[in-house]
Ligand SMILES: Nc1ncnc2c1ncn2[C@@H]1O[C@H](COP(=O)(O)OP(=O)(O)OP(=O)(O)O)[C@@H](O)[C@H]1O
């Protein structure tokens with residue numbers, strides 16, 4: 001073994017406590033950075049995937065104070081709900097100049113009662129005009145959905161028979177979706193005809209909360225705006241000219257969640273920052289004390305004829321070891337932590353959260369570990385350089 | 399190759415300076431030759447500048463003016479790395495204060511300069527063994543410095559200084575902390591090295607060393623007598 005490396009190892013071993021504390025502190029920094037990072041990026045990814053899945057530029061739903069919140073809870077929170085407006089709205093909107101594509105959706109909530117397997121959100125789309133649900137649904141089921149067939153979100157419990165009962169109607173589950181980290185995971189998707197079938201059945205059973213004629217209502221209308229048209233103009237037009245409905249842009253749709261998310265991200269980031277700064281101060285303090293004690297050692301080595309470069313190498317090896325061990329341990333613990341607390345985060349934070357042990361996650365972990373190593377080295381090396389400037393002759397005599 | 403210093407001046411200023419007439423220590427135009435194959439002894443009272451002279455000579459303390467020549471070239475005009483490597487290969491230094499690497503055993507401490515110089519590990523180990531047994535501390539070779547007495551540490555430092563069979567040996571108070579027997583061994587070891595051609599400088603106020611020296615100097619207030 002190289003003499004310098006040997007010296008570094010001997011010193012690390014000899015000063016176990018010192019090595020341990022430094023490593024732990026660096027691990028704390030890396031842990032907080034990486035777990036903070038995973039949580040915030042999981043939140044952002046969940047949000048992004050949701051926005052992508054919404055696909056529409058403008059959403060129109062019945063007017064009413066809590067409707068928008070209702071709508072967001074269906075999509076994000078996995079809290080079943082429904083609301084209806086006359087289906088004449090669809091024709092009216094189709095006539096608008098800037099509307100390139102228009103499609104209606106039909107929502108229904110099942111109950112936890114004898115007639116239903118479980119409480120679920122049902123989202124019906126119109127296969128003729130749909131441009132929102134089918135593009136990503138086709139990944140789970142390429143064929144056309146028949147009457148009585150549904151596709152289940154990733155968290156919907158499907159019995160082995162593949163049949164779920166909704167308002168006494170047996171629904172055949174023909175596919176299931178990838179995880180989105182949103183309310184869509186608790187939703188079953190089907191065509192409008194099937195939803196209407198369910199609603200009628202519910203009305204016959206006398207458990208429906210609405211007596212609206214299924215053939216005359218829709219829940220929401222999604223609009224894709226033609227290029228060259230201003231979205232907010234169209235929103236304005238709809239809100240001004242149509243009674244009983246409200247329109248808003250996709251971007252505003254998840255406002256409450258976006259602000260919640262931003263709030264949370266900020267909180268996490270400041271917490272991470274606080275921990276990091278604290279740990280860094282401690283690392284620097286510990287290290288400068290330790291390096292001061294080691295001026296003596298440097299002097300001894302210089303007396304023996306070690307070059308300054310060799311001295312640097314010795315300390316550098318030690319630091320690399322400490323920083324690397326600390327970063328790896330921190331990142332590994334953060335990874336394990338985020339994986340095992342994933343469901344907790346999903347349910348407790350109550351916001352879309354997307355996070356998987358994927359390649360990019362592992363890559364991210366590696367990058368964080370390497371960056372942690374390099375940054376902690378950069379943080380500590382100036383102290384080494386300063387200590388090396390002490391004249392040897394002083395050491396020799398004192 | 400010959401080693402000498404010419405017209406060397408060194409001053410320390412400040413409150414904690416020497417007991418010279420002024421409140422600062424100064425060394426003025428000192429000339430000194432360290433001859434190969436001879437034991438040179440420098441004696442003088444405390445604070446007279448012996449350690450300063452030794453430090454300047456072995457390349458650890460840059461003088462304000464004048465220079466130290468090794469083989470005709472000024473050593474302080476070399477680069478720092480070059481000077482360090484010269485010290486490693488040609489000089490053996492016993493500092494006044496015993497300084498050992500606390501994380502290494504006695505054997506590892508003694509062998510370190512040899513391994514750094516690239517000497518084969520077995521060869522270094524054999525040399526180390528030989529030196530330690532000569533100094534009577536062979537049984538301590540697996541111990542750590544904190545487990546040694548003052549005199550034992552002193553002898554480890556001496557063994558370390560001699561592991562690379564240096565051309566010049568600089569020993570600052572090598573007999574401190576040692577009993578009669580220890581002194582005898584250390585001084586005869588140094589004497590022996592001189593016999594094999596090394597230039598030995600002993601700085602000491604121990605009169606015991608006088609009988610081992612070929613050349614004797616006194617020092618007072620930074621002046622060589
Ligand atoms: N770094 C320094 N700063 C200020 N004064 C110093 C410094 N180093 C040495 N001195 C002073 O220079 C003088 C000579 O010191 P030196 O160590 O050479 O003495 P010495 O002859 O070796 O003494 P001793 O026999 O006690 O070891 C002393 O008076 C000391 O106080």
Ligand SMILES: [Mg+2]
Nearest residue numbers: 448449494570
């Ligand atoms: Mg001295």
